Amino acid sequence: MDAIFLQLLNGLDKGSAYALIALGLTLIFGTLGVVNFAHGALFMLGGFCAVGVQMLLKLSTQVKDESIPDLEMMVDVPYLQVWFGDTGAQLISYAVPISVILAIPLMLLVGVLMERGLIRHFYHRTHADQILVTFGLAIVLQELIKSFFGATPIPVPAPEMFTGSANIGEWLGMGAGVSYPWWRLVYFCFSTAVIAMVFAFLQFTTFGMVVRAGMRDRETVGLLGIHIERRFTIVFGIAVVVAGIAGAMYTPIVSPNYRVGMDFLVLSFVVVVVGGMGSLPGAVASGFLLGILQSFASMNEVKHLIPGIDQVIVYLVAVVILLTRPRGLLGRKGVMED
Amino acid sequence: MMNTLAKQDRWLLFGFALAVLAGPVLLKPFGAGYPDLLQKFCIFGIFAIGYNILFGLTGYLSFGHAAFLGIGSYTAVWSFKLLTMNVLPAILLSVLLTSVFALLIGYICLRRSGIYFSILTLAFAQMAYNMAYSVLTPITNGETGLQLAKDDLRAVDKFFGVAIQDGIPSTNFFGMSLVGYSGFYFCAVLLILSFYVSMRITRSPFGLMLKAVKSNQNRLKYTGINTRSYALMAFVISGCFAGLAGAMLAVTDPLAGADRMHWSASGEVVLMTILGGVGTLLGPVIGAGVIKYLENIFSSFNEQILNGVFGFLPDALQHPVVKFVGLFVGEGWELTLGVLFLVLIIFVPGGLMQGLQSLQRRLFPSQPTPAADAARGAH
Numbered sequence: 084m085d086a087i088f089l090q091l092l093n094g095l096d097k098g099s100a101y102a103l104i105a106l107g108l109t110l111i112f113g114t115l116g117v118v119n120f121a122h123g124a125l126f127m128l129g130g131f132c133a134v135g136v137q138m139l140l141k142l143s144t145q146v147k148d149e150s151i152p153d154l155e156m157m158v159d160v161p162y163l164q165v166w167f168g169d170t171g172a173q174l175i176s177y178a179v180p181i182s183v184i185l186a187i188p189l190m191l192l193v194g195v196l197m198e199r200g201l202i203r204h205f206y207h208r209t210h211a212d213q214i215l216v217t218f219g220l221a222i223v224l225q226e227l228i229k230s231f232f233g234a235t236p237i238p239v240p241a242p243e244m245f246t247g248s249a250n251i252g253e254w255l256g257m258g259a260g261v262s263y264p265w266w267r268l269v270y271f272c273f274s275t276a277v278i279a280m281v282f283a284f285l286q287f288t289t290f291g292m293v294v295r296a297g298m299r300d301r302e303t304v305g306l307l308g309i310h311i312e313r314r315f316t317i318v319f320g321i322a323v324v325v326a327g328i329a330g331a332m333y334t335p336i337v338s339p340n341y342r343v344g345m346d347f348l349v350l351s352f353v354v355v356v357v358g359g360m361g362s363l364p365g366a367v368a369s370g371f372l373l374g375i376l377q378s379f380a381s382m383n384e385v386k387h388l389i390p391g392i393d394q395v396i397v398y399l400v401a402v403v404i405l406l407t408r409p410r411g412l413l414g415r416k417g418v419m420e421d
Numbered sequence: 422m423m424n425t426l427a428k429q430d431r432w433l434l435f436g437f438a439l440a441v442l443a444g445p446v447l448l449k450p451f452g453a454g455y456p457d458l459l460q461k462f463c464i465f466g467i468f469a470i471g472y473n474i475l476f477g478l479t480g481y482l483s484f485g486h487a488a489f490l491g492i493g494s495y496t497a498v499w500s501f502k503l504l505t506m507n508v509l510p511a512i513l514l515s516v517l518l519t520s521v522f523a524l525l526i527g528y529i530c531l532r533r534s535g536i537y538f539s540i541l542t543l544a545f546a547q548m549a550y551n552m553a554y555s556v557l558t559p560i561t562n563g564e565t566g567l568q569l570a571k572d573d574l575r576a577v578d579k580f581f582g583v584a585i586q587d588g589i590p591s592t593n594f595f596g597m598s599l600v601g602y603s604g605f606y607f608c609a610v611l612l613i614l615s616f617y618v619s620m621r622i623t624r625s626p627f628g629l630m631l632k633a634v635k636s637n638q639n640r641l642k643y644t645g646i647n648t649r650s651y652a653l654m655a656f657v658i659s660g661c662f663a664g665l666a667g668a669m670l671a672v673t674d675p676l677a678g679a680d681r682m683h684w685s686a687s688g689e690v691v692l693m694t695i696l697g698g699v700g701t702l703l704g705p706v707i708g709a710g711v712i713k714y715l716e717n718i719f720s721s722f723n724e725q726i727l728n729g730v731f732g733f734l735p736d737a738l739q740h741p742v743v744k745f746v747g748l749f750v751g752e753g754w755e756l757t758l759g760v761l762f763l764v765l766i767i768f769v770p771g772g773l774m775q776g777l778q779s780l781q782r783r784l785f786p787s788q789p790t791p792a793a794d795a796a797r798g799a800h
Contacts, residue, residue: 118536201767204767208770210535210536211482211695212766212770214482215691215692215695215762215766216763216766216767218688218692218762219759219760219762219763219766220759220763221759222755222756222758222759222762223756223759223760223763225755225759226753226755226756226759227756229752229753230748230752230753230756234752345685349543349547349684352540352543353540353543353544356536356537356540360536390555390556391551391552391555391556391557393555394548394551394552394554394555394556395547395548395551395552398543398544398545398547398548398551399544399548401540401541401544402529402541402544402545405533405537405540405541406529406532406533409533409537
């Protein structure tokens with residue numbers, strides 16, 4: 084029982100990342116009708132926001148080492164620590180949360196630029212062209228990041244407060260063996276909050292109402308005198324922000340390198356398709372579902388029963404669902420049927 | 422057989438064969454005139470030609486063709502290990518086995534179309550890739566990759582009493598060693614054959630059916646035609662080509678690794694086809710050549726060479742220029758690929774072939790050549 088609960092928890096953080104990326108993909112697809120293969124690269128870009136912020140905070144100066152009085156030893160001390168003492172040192176460990184705050188306007192800008200500069204010209208091209216142009220963009224983004232930050236993963240630690248593990252087992256009256264890293268718990272709560280915010284935004288604001296109407300029937304909304312394209316640009320920006328902050332927050336869990344986006348993207352597409360193209364709840368649900376299934380399949384007992392299942396479970400589920408439920412779990416009729 | 426081809430096609434085939442066979446001489450000025458790279462051009466040309474039969478003619482965008490490449494390679498290496506170092510059985514077995522897999526996977530995936538088909542093929546390829554690394558390690562030898570060993574069985578070779586030299590034997594074609602230029606010419610002949618087959622398919626009534634599947638599948642269904650079986654045939658044929666290419670990879674370098682099945686390898690063949698021109702005969706080969714050229718030549722550039730190239734500039738200018746160009750070569754060759762790709766998709770969606778055609782029309786308004794005609798006919 085404990086083991087099963089633990090696997091459930093383990094699946095949640097990966098599932099949250101899938102759900103966030105899939106949510107953004109579906110937002111873009113539902114509004115603009117564009118299949119965005121650069122979404123993984125945007126996730127990675129968010130991760131490197133965190134890396135960049137950490138590097139900025141760690142900018143150092145040479146200071147005489149006071150601990151060795153006799154020798155003239157110089158050590159690197161970050162400016163923040165020189166200026167603010169221990170508060171500064173504390174601040175450095177908060178690189179990830181700070182980067183999330185910075186990433187929001189930054190990614191919004193990236194998203195709007197990308198939509199206005201590139202994607203806009205591809206509304207009326209085929210899906211294959213859209214896939215290819217965004218794929219090309221993803222390669223360019225990846226390679227630029229590689230040339231600036233190198234190819235090795237750069238570790239970005241979580242804030243000190245959230246290192247170590249939470250003893251969830253004790254809280255819930257289970258065995259003491261059930262413990263779960265704090266940061267993963269934070270990530271799960273964070274992604275739930277982001278997902279809730281996106282849904283609330285679409286459901287309870289006038290802006291969201293117009294966007295939902297536009298997703299249903301773009302032409303009619305346009306005929307009513309609403310500039311739907313501008314709204315969709317903003318939705319694209321929001322989707323990019325979601326991918327970016329998901330990437331920034333994920334850095335303490337997996338150190339980012341330039342390829343991390345593509346690895347996530349392939350799985351996220353499977354997630355989106357399993358959930359049903361164009362369905363936001365479907366994307367979120369299948370993100371968590373596949374994350375949890377993946378973690379259950381990696382249990383030793385299951386692996387013993389069916390060898391290699393942990394490697395193929397996600398794809399196997401995708402094949403089965405697509406063949407039995409042609410539109411995915413919660414897909415709408417007539418989306419991407421041709 | 423030849424006289425059933427139209428005149429312009431005969432010229433195109435002739436010109437293509439001549440260009441391929443003269444490859445070592447033609448590409449020498451570009452620094453690509455060595456057999457290793459030329460072989461790669463040919464092999465990936467075959468891969469792309471086959472892919473084009475599926476994607477270019479029927480419009481089904483498969484993201485899992487690398488799986489067939491991998492299966493072909495593994496089969497070929499096993500044939501070298503168990504049967505004989507002769508490449509003929511290896512190639513035949515690879516093509517046979519990949520066609521079986523293609524039939525199976527294609528039958529399942531073609532139940533859906535559009536992006537669902539793409540994701541299904543991707544799922545199968547990723548399953549193959551992941552399993553090659555984990556459960557199937559006894560067959561695939563996991564991360565090390567499948568390699569030849571001195572004490573392999575090689576039953577057929579032993580039966581015929583082929584002498585085993587010291588060390589690991591090399592592949593041969595009935596005694597003809599396939600190292601260096603003979604290896605290249607072997608690949609070149611296969612490439613020309615593949616090109617011929619693809620030309621025949623494109624020009625045949627069957628090819629016309631495939632194009633009809635692409636342009637309007639529903640209308641075709643209403644006329645009472647089972648479109649799925651046509652698409653499945655195209656899928657199996659293109660799978661066979663991929664298997665052949667995989668076997669050739671093993672022939673020229675007898676080892677097989679799972680990374681050949683990674684989804685990025687499937688992506689690469691899509692890029693090659695698009696870059697050259699989807700649905701054209703020559704396009705995929707050109708696309709394959711360009712990408713492999715960039716990969717091999719651009720990635721070998723380093724700062725020293727660049728400094729030599731830009732040595733004529735004043736020093737103040739030379740350093741930033743070298744730094745900037747350095748972004749695009751060496752480790753960053755993929756950046757060049759990405760930029761080239763973006764530019765092509767945005768401005769010339771039909772790929773290089775379309776670009777060449779419009780250039781040609783601008784330069785020589787009234788002189789169509791066989792290549793342009795063939796490309797136009799294929800649309």
